Each structure stands twice: as structure tokens, then as C-alpha cells.
Amino acid sequence: MDSTEVEIPSYFSCPISMQLMTDPVTLCTGATYDRQSVEKWMFTLGNNTCPLTKQPLHNIELTPNHTLRRLIQHWCVLNSSSGVQRISTPRPPLDADRLNKLLLDMASFQVKALKKLRSLAGESESNRRLIASSAAPAALISVIESHSTENDEVGCCYDAAVACEEALGILYSLPLLDETLDSIATGKCLASLASVLKRGTSNARFHAAMLLQTLTRKGLERLVMNANGELIEGLLELLTEEVCHQATVAALEMLTAITSNSQHSRINAIEAGAVSVLIESLPDQTPEKKCNCERMLCLLNVLCGCAEGRAAVADHAMGIPAVSKKIMRVSDLATEKAFRILWLLCKLSLSKRVVDEMLQTGVVTKLCLLLHSECTVKTKRKVNEMFKLHRTYWKSASCFPSLNFQE
Template structure:
């Protein structure tokens, strides 16, 4: 039995076929039914057979199994194993058929690479753990490179590697090789492990426990501080994962010499948007998650490094995600007196913060309102005699805050905006508000 597949125009070497068809017309080609996947009904590119003996295309049956099904779609029998077996005989028959129909424009299906199995992954990870225990730097490095190659080969391989606990094994190996005094001897394998970890995000909690150890944190800071561009990028990405899962580690990170400077350097001298965002996220956690005793100290250190000025310049033309994170960091810095004083002295802050309101995202608007609220609210210890309020009025904040209340916002942001409007309204008589051109292109949700 044969079924219609599609209509193809004859190739330039198939004159004998085209003479039997209509002038300039197409010739209908049919695919043998046993070459079709029972699920997609398309020609199988990578035929595999289940424990029930039915053959499917690998992509189709893997989607079926990943959806949580444990039965054969055709026979409805429960599968004794979820690992499909490559059907080399069927694949060879399909390839021969493709070659035979080459004159009809059918291309030969390439021989697919056999994906890695759970057994193979488990064996590789076991050998990585063994090499880490023996401190076999060369052997472990070679195995990690193999894991990277398999992960990059296909999404299916990546899922299999992740599902078998690769993150935990790699993180444990990283911790084993990052012990004090062994950084220079093991820098090669440590670099490979960091690179491999970036391919299998997000990391599981067990992996983050190993990465959050004192030795591991010191090692990543070493890469951040003195590594090449690739090493610094991988280190900050893995560090962000580790701290996001366990924010208490921010206290330990803050105590490591050179950690804060390395994070600020990634903002001052960006490598790529991804590393910039990761650095901002880590700094945000450090400003908000450290213990109260060290929180003010951390803010002061960042202010002294010139972070406020860097953020003001970064926000001007930043993409949405970076803009949100930069405003979040600036909002956290404004939680300290020293941070507010530094922010007030920066002539670019007010115009930029007001401009970003209602133009980037709801989150960016919330941060912008919070920054203005912290800077303008009445504080007996920080009385600027209304000079800052007049500056805020000059850049059009009053109109934007009114519009924000009209279009709607979160309850906490609404309270801050209302307080700001009351404060600004007291000084409106001293200065005529300037109409902002920001409203010209504003898209309203109503």
C-alpha cells in the first residue's frame, strides 16, 4: 500500500519522467506506508523501535514520552523501557528509497547521530566523580569536555544529561578542585567545568550547595578578577545561579577580597549583555539580602567605587532587562544616606529616572517611583531646602506621576506616587512645570 506524500517538480536529470506528465506539470510521488511515522505520518528521518516492536520517528516518539505517556501510541501497551532502540535496517531502507527517487527531487536522509543514553551519561558522570576524588585534573578535564560536546550536539542529549544529575556531579568536581592553594594547578579543569555548567542552567539546589562553598566562591572570584573574557563571563553566570538559590551566601561573597570590585568592573567594562545582567543581579542580592549589620557597609563600598555614576550612564540606552536591573540596584543604593547623597549629586539621575517611567516596563516604573520617593521624602537629616524637589519638577515628574495614577499601578507604588505628588504640589508655585515631550509616543493601555 502506498500513500500520497507531496507533488514534486522533476529534477533536471529526469526527462524520461517529465515526458509522461503534463507539460511543465508536477509528478505525484508516494511514500510507502511503512516508511511513515505512525504519529506524524511523515517520512521517518531517525526510525527507532519501542519495546512493543512498533517503529516511530525519534522526534515524534520522544515528544510523546516526554509528555508523560508510558504506553505505545499504536498498541496502547505499557512500555517496559522508555529508551527507544535505533532501527538501522529501516533507516537503511529509507535512505535507499531516497536515493532511488533522487530524480524526483527527493534528498537522501543523512545518517543521524545516535543520541547519548542514560547509561552512558551515568558512566561519564561516575568517572568525573572518581577523577575529582583522585585529583586527576587531566582525566576529569577530558571527561567534562565530552559532556560539553554531547550537550551541544542536540537538545535531546542536553535533556538526558540534565536529567541524570550532571549539574550536581560537575559542581561537586568544581568544589573538589577549588580547594585552597590549588587554583593555578587546576585552572584548566575548573574553567572547563564552569563552561559546562553554563550549558545546563538552571542548576539544581544540590549543585548550588557545592558552588556556594567557601572554596568555590573564592575560586569564582579569582576568575572574575583575573580571568580572560570567557572565564569572567562563565564565572559570573554560575555565581548568579548559586546566589539566586541561596541568598545567604551573599555575606560570604562580600567578605572575599576583590569580589565587589570584580562585579563593578563587569558593569564598567561590559563583556556582553548577559554578563552585565548577571552582575547586576548579584549586586542586587548583595544590597538586599546581606545581614543588616553589613548591608550599609556594602552599599557604602559600592558608592565609593562609583557605581551610582555607572548606573546613571548604563540606564540611558540600555535594553529593557538591563534597565530594570540597573534601576533596581539604584533603588537599593538609595536606601542608605550615603547612597542618596551620591545620587542627588549626580546631575544625570533625575532626568533619566523620570524619563524611564511609563516607557520601559511596569517593574522599571516601580523602581523609578521608589527612587524618587526615597530621594524626595522629608528627612530631617537630609534637608536640601527644596532644591531637589524643584529639580524633579523641572524634568516633568509631576505630570508623569499623575498619568501613572490614571493608568494604574501596584498599591505600594500608588502610595509612593501619591506622597510624591503631595510633596511636589507644595513647590509648584515656585516653578512653572515644563511639559515633557515623553508623552508624545506614549502608548496607553486604555
């Protein structure tokens, strides 16, 4: 008999998930829920009321209901012949004393202690919140900062790399406080993250990218100030190697954030080959990958805000064709950014070679289509401006005489 056919007593079911409770805990209101469900209700969704009674939660302490758990386990045993599996006894939540001992152990048995801490962080949201509010994040950042893959013996290098990977995995799983994020955004930590992005394992690089994405979304000014060429190069390697989709998104967001707010970082990115990486990646961004295509064009648009970026696009053999092909083929945002890149080239980096290439690669035809599309009035005005500016060169285009723009 399948366990789904056995009726679960109502007082054994979690009021949130309506499933059999495996780790019942009681709130200050007296209502009992399964730990995983109520932690999600409070910590992930940010609710501060009791789901059942709607009373405000004056504290968020979760008290294990051992009596109810034993009754549930006994019921499971009685119904084992019907296919009901006995629930295991949950591990006790992490407490401050146990955590502090584990942090002390890191001095002598770093990798072992880190693996244990990561296991505890994976057990519950309560554990993660305790770890996040303790001295653990500072210790984890110290592990990352001490990571080096150069000038070490092979054994030490391996241990340092494993320790760094574990520390990054733990930090990524935690609900990080603002002061922890500030510490990660320091120059020393960012330099270590840049090293991980270049030489770390796939897992370490992924977690480093995710941490950087968190910093970017928090809008930390220190991140922009401390970003250097090494970090930019590491992010570009992520784009080139495509570690995973999430890492690609994180790299694009990070690069856009730091280059949008720093001319120095913009130049660093261009000198590191960012324009070539983006242009050569654009053809692979199909309509199904429109979000990444939009991000790439947004970043390319930022880089074209300076003369060096525009020159890099104009000088790349695929530059103008790759950008123009995204007009009216991906999304309105992609069309807008692709057009703006071409407009910047026409307006601020004028040369006969660029103008001729736009004619030869079909850009003029795309601009004609834009005039007859539902694009914004501002875009149509800029298209007209481009036509008036270059009509001497483009009037030979078959579509040009039929255009209706103001002289």
C-alpha cells in the same frame, strides 16, 4: 530534483516533528520517535505520557531502533538521485561505564577529558541527564574551585583557565540537581566564580553568570549568605563591560537578589560603586531596552533602602537627572521605581541641595505630570506628600500654583 519533492514514507517520519527520523528510538509503550523530538517532549517539556498512545511512561528508557534506522538509511540511498541525503549512523548514548572512565581520565588528562565530556553533553539530552546525575558535577565544581590566575606559571595558568572554562560550559548545559546547586552556592565555589567574573574569558564569564542566575532563580538562601564583596565586584564588572545581554540580565538579577536580602551585601555593593555603575548606565537604556532599565531601577531602589545608597545617588552629578528622565518614558514599572527612588531621597535624605536640584532638573514638572496621569492612587498620594513637604522651595515653579493637592 529537490529532496522536499520526495514523499517520505509515514513510518519513517517522527510522529512529533513529522520529519524524517535520523535517530529512531522506541519507548516502553512500543511507539517510535526521533530521539531529539521525544527527549524534548519528556525532558524539556516535562511530559510523562507517550505522545502517540497517551499511555503513562513507566520508565524513560529510550531503546535505539536499529532496524528502522537501517531501513531509513537504505531508503535514503535509493532516493539519493532525487537529492535525499543519507542519514549518518548516530553515536551510541553515553553509559555509566564510559562516563566513569572519562572521569578517571580527568586526573591525568584534565583538559582533554573535559573537552570530550563537553562534546558528549552536547550530543543529547539523555547524555546530559546521565552526566547531571553522576559524580561528574562534583568533579566539575572541584575544577572550578581549583582555578586560579595568580601565583602560577604561565603554562599551568593557561591550562587551569581552559579547564575552568570547559567545566563551566558543561555545568551550564546540564539540568542541575538541587544538591549540585547547593554545592555551587558554597563560599569556596562562589569565590572561584568571582575570580572568573573578573579575570576569565568572555565565554567563561558568560557561563559563570548563567550559573549564578540559575542559583538566584532557585532562591537559595546559602547564595545570599555566602555572597561577598569579590563576587559583587565581579558582577558589577559584567555590567560595566557588557559582555552580552544575557550576562547583563544575570548580573542584575543576582545583585538584586543578594542586596534585597542582606544589609551587609547592600553596603558592599554601594562601597564597590554599584550606584555609580547603575546611574551611568541608565541613559543608555532606551525604551527598546525597557526590561534592563526596569531591572536597574529596581536594584537602585533596593540600594536606596539604606542611607549610604541614598547619599550616593544624591552626590552623583547625574543621579537625580538620570532617574527622573525615566519617569513616564519607559514603562509603568520603571516609572514606579524611579519615582520611589526620588521619594526616598525627599523623605529620608532631606537637604536643601537635593530639593533645589529636583527643581532645577525638572523633577517637579515630572511630578506634576504624574498627578495627571493614570498612576496609582498610592503614587499620587506620595506626590502630594512631596509637594506639601517642599512647597516652600518649589512654589516658584511655574507649574506649582495650578496643582490641586490637599493641604
